[in-house]
Amino acid sequence: ASTVACAADTTIPAAAVKTAEQLRDKAMHDDTGYRIAESLTTEVGQRLAGSPADKRGVEWAIAKFRELGFDKVYTEPVTYPKWVRHSESGAIVSPFPQSLALTSLGYSPGTPKGGLTAQVVRFASLDALKNADPARVKGKIVYIGFRMQRHKDGHDYGMGSAIRTQGPVIAQAKGAAGFLLRSAGTDPESRTPHAGVTGFRDPAKTIPAAALSNPDADQLERVLAYDKPVTVKLDLDCGIEGEYTGANVIGEITGAKYPDQVVAIGGHLDSWDLGTGAIDDAAGVAIAMGAAKLIHDLPQRPDRTIRVIAFANEEMGLWGGRAYAEKHADEVGKFQLGTESDFGSGRIWRMSASVKPQARGAIEQIAKVLAPIGVAYDAKRPGGGGSDLSQMHGKGMAALSLTQDGTYYFDWHHTANDTFDKIDPKDLAQNVAVYAAFSYMAAQADGDFGSAPGAFADDGAGD
Amino acid sequence: ASTVACAADTTIPAAAVKTAEQLRDKAMHDDTGYRIAESLTTEVGQRLAGSPADKRGVEWAIAKFRELGFDKVYTEPVTYPKWVRHSESGAIVSPFPQSLALTSLGYSPGTPKGGLTAQVVRFASLDALKNADPARVKGKIVYIGFRMQRHKDGHDYGMGSAIRTQGPVIAQAKGAAGFLLRSAGTDPESRTPHAGVTGFRDPAKTIPAAALSNPDADQLERVLAYDKPVTVKLDLDCGIEGEYTGANVIGEITGAKYPDQVVAIGGHLDSWDLGTGAIDDAAGVAIAMGAAKLIHDLPQRPDRTIRVIAFANEEMGLWGGRAYAEKHADEVGKFQLGTESDFGSGRIWRMSASVKPQARGAIEQIAKVLAPIGVAYDAKRPGGGGSDLSQMHGKGMAALSLTQDGTYYFDWHHTANDTFDKIDPKDLAQNVAVYAAFSYMAAQADGDFGSAPGAFADDGAGD
Ligand SMILES: [Zn+2]
Ligand SMILES: [Zn+2]
Ligand SMILES: [Zn+2]
Ligand SMILES: [Zn+2]
Numbered sequence: 001a002s003t004v005a006c007a008a009d010t011t012i013p014a015a016a017v018k019t020a021e022q023l024r025d026k027a028m029h030d031d032t033g034y035r036i037a038e039s040l041t042t043e044v045g046q047r048l049a050g051s052p053a054d055k056r057g058v059e060w061a062i063a064k065f066r067e068l069g070f071d072k073v074y075t076e077p078v079t080y081p082k083w084v085r086h087s088e089s090g091a092i093v094s095p096f097p098q099s100l101a102l103t104s105l106g107y108s109p110g111t112p113k114g115g116l117t118a119q120v121v122r123f124a125s126l127d128a129l130k131n132a133d134p135a136r137v138k139g140k141i142v143y144i145g146f147r148m149q150r151h152k153d154g155h156d157y158g159m160g161s162a163i164r165t166q167g168p169v170i171a172q173a174k175g176a177a178g179f180l181l182r183s184a185g186t187d188p189e190s191r192t193p194h195a196g197v198t199g200f201r202d203p204a205k206t207i208p209a210a211a212l213s214n215p216d217a218d219q220l221e222r223v224l225a226y227d228k229p230v231t232v233k234l235d236l237d238c239g240i241e242g243e244y245t246g247a248n249v250i251g252e253i254t255g256a257k258y259p260d261q262v263v264a265i266g267g268h269l270d271s272w273d274l275g276t277g278a279i280d281d282a283a284g285v286a287i288a289m290g291a292a293k294l295i296h297d298l299p300q301r302p303d304r305t306i307r308v309i310a311f312a313n314e315e316m317g318l319w320g321g322r323a324y325a326e327k328h329a330d331e332v333g334k335f336q337l338g339t340e341s342d343f344g345s346g347r348i349w350r351m352s353a354s355v356k357p358q359a360r361g362a363i364e365q366i367a368k369v370l371a372p373i374g375v376a377y378d379a380k381r382p383g384g385g386g387s388d389l390s391q392m393h394g395k396g397m398a399a400l401s402l403t404q405d406g407t408y409y410f411d412w413h414h415t416a417n418d419t420f421d422k423i424d425p426k427d428l429a430q431n432v433a434v435y436a437a438f439s440y441m442a443a444q445a446d447g448d449f450g451s452a453p454g455a456f457a458d459d460g461a462g463d
Numbered sequence: 464a465s466t467v468a469c470a471a472d473t474t475i476p477a478a479a480v481k482t483a484e485q486l487r488d489k490a491m492h493d494d495t496g497y498r499i500a501e502s503l504t505t506e507v508g509q510r511l512a513g514s515p516a517d518k519r520g521v522e523w524a525i526a527k528f529r530e531l532g533f534d535k536v537y538t539e540p541v542t543y544p545k546w547v548r549h550s551e552s553g554a555i556v557s558p559f560p561q562s563l564a565l566t567s568l569g570y571s572p573g574t575p576k577g578g579l580t581a582q583v584v585r586f587a588s589l590d591a592l593k594n595a596d597p598a599r600v601k602g603k604i605v606y607i608g609f610r611m612q613r614h615k616d617g618h619d620y621g622m623g624s625a626i627r628t629q630g631p632v633i634a635q636a637k638g639a640a641g642f643l644l645r646s647a648g649t650d651p652e653s654r655t656p657h658a659g660v661t662g663f664r665d666p667a668k669t670i671p672a673a674a675l676s677n678p679d680a681d682q683l684e685r686v687l688a689y690d691k692p693v694t695v696k697l698d699l700d701c702g703i704e705g706e707y708t709g710a711n712v713i714g715e716i717t718g719a720k721y722p723d724q725v726v727a728i729g730g731h732l733d734s735w736d737l738g739t740g741a742i743d744d745a746a747g748v749a750i751a752m753g754a755a756k757l758i759h760d761l762p763q764r765p766d767r768t769i770r771v772i773a774f775a776n777e778e779m780g781l782w783g784g785r786a787y788a789e790k791h792a793d794e795v796g797k798f799q800l801g802t803e804s805d806f807g808s809g810r811i812w813r814m815s816a817s818v819k820p821q822a823r824g825a826i827e828q829i830a831k832v833l834a835p836i837g838v839a840y841d842a843k844r845p846g847g848g849g850s851d852l853s854q855m856h857g858k859g860m861a862a863l864s865l866t867q868d869g870t871y872y873f874d875w876h877h878t879a880n881d882t883f884d885k886i887d888p889k890d891l892a893q894n895v896a897v898y899a900a901f902s903y904m905a906a907q908a909d910g911d912f913g914s915a916p917g918a919f920a921d922d923g924a925g926d
Contacts (some may be wrong), residue, residue: 042685045561053561098508098516098739101879191879192654215882219739222883224503243483275654276682278559416564416654419678420685 003158010359014364019444020369020437027280027433028161028373030144033290034425036064036343041276041420048273049084049243049313057269058247061285061310065251068293070308071301072254075247076327078312080319082244083107085273086237090210093117093231102180103215103274104238105164106197106316108209111178115235116141116208118177122224126163129170134303140173140420141232142167145182145217154343154406160184165199168209172200178234179209182217191215192415195272197316208236246270246312248320251289252294255443257303263442264307264338264397265291265435267308268314268321268388275418279409281433283423284341285310285387291435297445302443311388314342321388325395328451332396337442337449339400340386344413345423346405347374347430351438352381354459356450363449366438373430375402384461393456398449401461402434464551473822473910475829482907483832483900486757490896491836496753497888499527500746500808500850504739504883512734512776513545515709520732521710524748524773528714530741531756533771534764535717538710539790541775543782545707546570548736553673556580556694564676565643566737567701568627569660569779571672573639579604579671581640585687590627592633601638604695605630605829608645617869622649628662631672635663641697642672644682648753648873654678655878658735660779671699709775710735711783711861714752716759720766725800726905727770728754728898731777731784738881739775739861742872746886746894747849748773754898758906765906767799774851777805781861784851788858792916795859800905800912802863803849807876808886809868810893814901815844817922818861819913826912829901836893838865847924858918861912862922865897893904 011355012020025120027033040060047057058075065073083106090100121140123129129142139341142165148156161184193213200206212220224230228249255261267284271277288308295306311320321340337355351370353363360379367377384390385399393399404428412418442449450456475483503523510520517814519536528536535633546569553563584603586592592605607626611619624647631642646657656676663669675683685694712732718724730747734740751771758769774783784803800818814833816826823842830840847853848862856862868890875881905912913919 038685042682043559045682096506096508137688189882189884190653190655191882214886215880218884219505219508219882222501268518417652417678419652419654421652421678421683422679 005145008358009275010362010445010449012362012441012445014443016444017365017369018411020441023440024369024373024433024437027294027436028429030429031425032285032293033432035100036289037278037286037423037428038420039064039322040282040285041278046273047269047271047277049246049270049316051273054246058249060303061249061269064289068289069296070251072252075249077245077247078320078323079243080313080316081240082242083316084193084238087234088238091233092223093233095226095228100216101191101193102210102216103193103195103238103298105195105209105211107200107240108198108236109239111208111234112237112437115233116178117231117233117426120230120232126167128354129167132174134174137171139177139375141178141180142171142176143180143220147182147220148184148186148206148410150186150407152405152407153403154409155159157184157410161196164196168198168207169200172205176207178207181211183213185214185413185415187411188214189289190417195274195414197353203240210234210236210436233376240372248312248324251308253292253306254301255303255305255337256301259305260306261334261336262307263304263439264309264392265334265439266309266311266340266389267342269310270313270315272315274416276420278418278420279344280413280418281342283345283428287341287431287435291439295440302440304443306439306443318391321391324389325326326390327393328392332392333452334391335397335451337390337398337400338385339402340389341431342387343404343406344409345428345431346409347427348402348404348434348448349374349376350378350403351375352378352401353383354393354456359449362445366441369437370434373433375434382461393461396451396453396455398451400438471821473908473912475825475827475904479904479907480828480832483904486903487832487836487896487900490757490899491892493892494888495756496891496895498717500741500749500751500886500891501883502527503745503748504741509736509738510732510734510740512709512779514736517709517733519743521712524732531752532759533714533716535715538712540708541783541786541834542706542708542712543776544703544781545705546779547701547704551701552680552698554695554696555686558689558691563679564654564656565673565679566656566658567699568658568664568672568674571661571699571700571704572669574671574699578696579641580694580696582691583695587695588769589630592630595637597637602640604641604643605634606611606643606683607640608684610645611647611873613648613870615650615868615870616866617872620647620873624659627659631661631663631670635668635797639670641670644674646674646676648677648876648878650874651677653880655880658737658877666703667810671697673697673699697829698839708717711775711787712773714771716755716769717764718766718768719764722768724767724797724799725770726767726799726902727772727852727855727885728804728902729772729774729803729852731881732773733776733778733903734813735778735877737879739883741881742807742885743876743881744805746808750804750894750898753895754902755919757899758903765903767906769902769906773880777851779859781854784854787851788854791855792858795855796915798860798914800861801848801852801855802865803852804894805850806867806869807872807893808894809872811865811867812837812864813841814838815841815864816846817856817919817924822912825908829904833897836896838897845922845924856924861914863901
C-alpha cells in the first residue's frame with residue numbers, strides 16, 4: 001500500500017496514467033515492434049560487431065529511426081578490438097574419428113595452421129579446474145561439461161557463462177593448449193553450438209577456445225567413457241585483427257517541456273554471427289523503437305525526451321554501453337529513468353526498480369498500469385537497467401529491471417537458431433506495451449526518480 | 464476372427480507362441496538394441512556410403528555380429544557410384560547479403576570454381592515447375608518451398624521427397640542453373656538442412672542442387688516478398704568420383720531344423736554424413752541385431768535361420784537392397800518372411816502383411832502376441848518389407864510392414880540432428896520386442912507364408 005503523498009514525492013498525473021493505459025492497450029494489438037524485428041533480421045541478418053554487417057546494421061538503424069519519424073537521429077562512436085571468425089572445424093581424431101559441431105568463442109585466437117591436436121582432459125566443474133594441478137592440464141585441451149537446464153529466469157546461465165568466460169583464462173594460466181565447453185545453452189537435442197565471449201583480456205595470454213553443441217558434448221563424453229586417451233583436433237581460423245570503430249545509434253522523441261531530460265531505453269544492435277540475432281537482440285531494439293514510435297504517434301510530444309539507444313558491440317563486453325556511460329556520466333542527473341531489453345522476446349513478468357524512496361509511489365503507479373498485462377511488481381529487488389544501460393545505472397541513473405520469460409531463451413541464444421521465427425508476435429507486443437507505458441509515465445512524472453552521480457552504488461543490482 | 468484351421472494352413476505351435484511372449488516381455492526391459500545403436504553411432508559416427516567411415520561401419524558390423532555370438536557372419540559386395548561431399552556454402556548476394564544454411568543433395572554436381580551466382584525463381588509446387596515455361600527457368604536457380612507437417616505416418620514425406628528427387632531433374636531439363644528446396648523436414652525452427660538423394664541418373668544431365676533449412680527457406684521467402692530480384696550464390700564442392708564397392712554385412716543365427724530357410728530382418732548400415740545416422744538407420748540395424756541376439760540367447764536354436772542384414776548404401780538409391788535381391792532372387796522361396804526397420808526408433812503401432820491366404824492365421828497369431836505392446840493388426844493393407852527388403856518382396860518374399868510412430872522422425876531425418884540422443888531406449892526396446900517375437904514365430908511356424916517367385920506382384924505394397 002502506498003503512503004500518503006507529500007510534496008517531495010514523485011507522482012504521475014492522472015491524465016498521463018490514462019494515456020499510458022491507452023498506449024498499453026494499443027500496443028498489445030500493434031505489430032510495429034514485430035515488423036521492426038523482421039526488417040532488421042531480414043534486411044541485415046547477423047551483425048557481428050566489426051563485420052561488414054555491423055556497418056549495414058548502423059545504416060539500417062539510422063534509416064529506420066528516420067522512417068519511423070523520430071525527431072533526432074545521431075550516432076556516437078564506439079571503438080573496440082575487432083574479432084573476426086573466418087572458419088572453424090573440430091574432430092575427434094582418436095579413438096573414434098569423427099567431426100564435432102563447435103564454434104569459436106569471442107577473443108579466441110586461431111589454432112596454428114594445420115590445426116591443434118591434443119589429448120582431452122575433462123573437469124567436472126569450473127571449481128575442479130581451478131583446483132587442478134597444472135601438470136594434469138599442461139599441453140591438453142581442457143573440457144568442462146556443465147549442463148544448463150531451462151528456467152524462467154535463466155539462472156543456469158550464471159554458471160554456463162562463468163565457465164565460458166573464466167574457464168579459458170584459467171586453463172591458459174595452467175598451461176592448457178586449448179579449451180572446450182559444453183555450450184552454455186538449454187537445447188539438449190540441437191547440433192547448434194552457442195557462441196559467446198571469453199574472459200581473455202591480454203592477447204598474449206590466450207588459447208584456442210570453442211563451444212561444442214550439446215549432442216557433441218554428449219558424444220565426447222561417451223567417447224571419454226571408454227577410458228582410452230581421447231585426442232581432438234581444433235582448426236579455428238579466428239582472432240583479433242586490429243581495432244574497429246562502430247557506433248551507438250540513437251533516436252529521440254524530443255520532450256516538449258524538458259527536452260534535456262531523458263527516459264533511456266534500448267537494446268543492442270550487434271549480434272553473434274551464427275544466426276540473425278533475432279531474440280538477441282533485434283527484439284530489444286524493436287521493443288524500444290516500437291514503444292517510442294507509439295509515443296511519437298500521440299497527438300502531443302511527451303514532456304521529457306524518449307531516447308532509444310541501439311548499442312554497439314554488447315556481445316564482446318558491453319563496449320557500446322561502457323562508451324555511452326563514459327561519455328554521459330556527468331549528465332546522469334538528466335536521465336529520468338532507464339532500462340534496456342536484452343533477454344529475448346518472451347513476456348515481461350516482473351518489474352523491479354532502483355529509485356529514490358520518494359519515487360516509489362510513482363513506480364507503484366507504473367506497476368498498476370502494467371499489472372493487467374501480466375507484470376508483477378517486486379518492491380524488494382533492485383532495478384539494474386539491463387545489459388548496456390547497467391553502465392549508466394552504475395553511474396547513478398535510476399533504473400528498472402523488466403524481467404522477461406527466458407524459459408526458451410537459452411535454447412537459441414548465440415546459435416544459428418536465433419532467427420526471426422523464434423519471435424512470437426503477441427509476446428513481442430506485450431513487451432512493447434510495457435516499454436511504451438512505463439516510458440511515457442516516466443516522461444510525464446511530476447518529479448524525478450533519483451538519478452544522481454553514484455546514487456545507486458549499493459543497490460546490489462550489479463551482483 | 465480366425466477361421467477353423469485346415470491341413471494346408473500355416474500355424475505357430477503353442478510352445479513357440481509361449482516362447483515368443485517370453486522374448487517379447489524380456490525385450491521390453493532389455494537394452495541390447497539400445498547399446499548396439501550407441502556403439503555404432505559413437506564408435507563409427509556418420510557412415511556416408513563410399514566414405515572412409517563406410518568401411519569402418521562394415522568392420523564394426525562384422526565385429527559386432529561376432530561379439531554378439533552370431534553363428535555365421537559374412538559380407539556380400541555392393542558396387543555403386545561414389546558421391547563425395549567436400550564443402551558447401553550458400554548466400555543471398557542481393558538485395559540483402561547474408562549466408563544461408565544449406566546442404567548439397569546426393570548426386571548433385573559441384574558448382575564451378577568460385578561458385579554459381581544466379582537469380583532465384585520460385586515455384587509454388589512441383590506441378591507449377593512441371594508446367595512452367597522453360598523461358599522462366601533458364602539460367603535461374605529454381606526454388607520450391609513445400610512445408611512438411613508432422614504426421615504419425617510421415618505421409619508429407621511423399622511430396623517432400625518427390626520435390627527433392629524430381630525437382631532437380633525437371634529444373635535441369637528446363638535449363639535451370641541450379642535447384643533449391645525447402646528441406647523435406649518437419650523442424651520449422653531448426654537451422655539444420657535435410658540431405659537426401661536427387662533423381663539424377665545421367666551425370667551429363669545434372670545441375671547443382673541443395674536443400675535450405677526451414678528457417679533459411681523462410682528467410683529466402685521473406686526476401687523474395689520484397690519484389691526485388693533476388694540473387695543467390697551456391698558454392699558446392701561435391702560430386703561423383705568413380706565407383707566404390709562396399710558390402711551388405713550379414714549375421715545369422717543358424718536354424719536347427721531348416722538352416723536354409725530364413726527369416727530376413729535388418730536395417731541399413733550407411734547414413735547421411737551430417738549427423739551420426741542414429742534414427743536413420745543405426746536404430747534399424749540395432750533393432751534387428753538386438754532381436755536376433757535375444758533369439759540367440761534362447762536355450763535352443765530356432766527351427767529356421769534368423770538372418771540379419773545390414774544393408775549398404777540405402778540412402779542413394781537402395782543399392783544394397785537391389786544388389787541383395789538380384790543375388791538372391793532365385794532363392795526367394797527359401798525366405799520364410801521378412802521386413803526391415805528404417806523409419807527411426809518410434810514405437811511400432813501397426814502391422815500388416817503380404818502373405819498367402821493360408822498363412823493369415825499365423826499372422827493373426829503373431830498379431831495377438833504383439834497387441835499387448837501396442838501393435839494393431841491391419842489385415843487390409845499389404846506388407847511391403849521396408850526399404851531394402853522391399854526389393855526381395857518384389858521378387859516374391861512374403862513380407863510384413865511394421866509401421867513405427869514417425870511423428871518426429873522428419874524433424875531429424877538426414878540432418879546434423881540425427882544423433883544418438885534422439886533414440887528413446889524404451890521405444891527402441893519395444894521395436895526389438897516386436898522383431899524378436901515375430902521373427903521367432905515365423906522361424907517356428909508349421910508351414911510357410913507363401914514366398915515364391917513373383918508371388919506378391921499385385922499387392923500394392925510398391926505404390
Ligand atoms: Zn544480448
Ligand atoms: Zn548475447
Ligand atoms: Zn533410412
Ligand atoms: Zn534415409
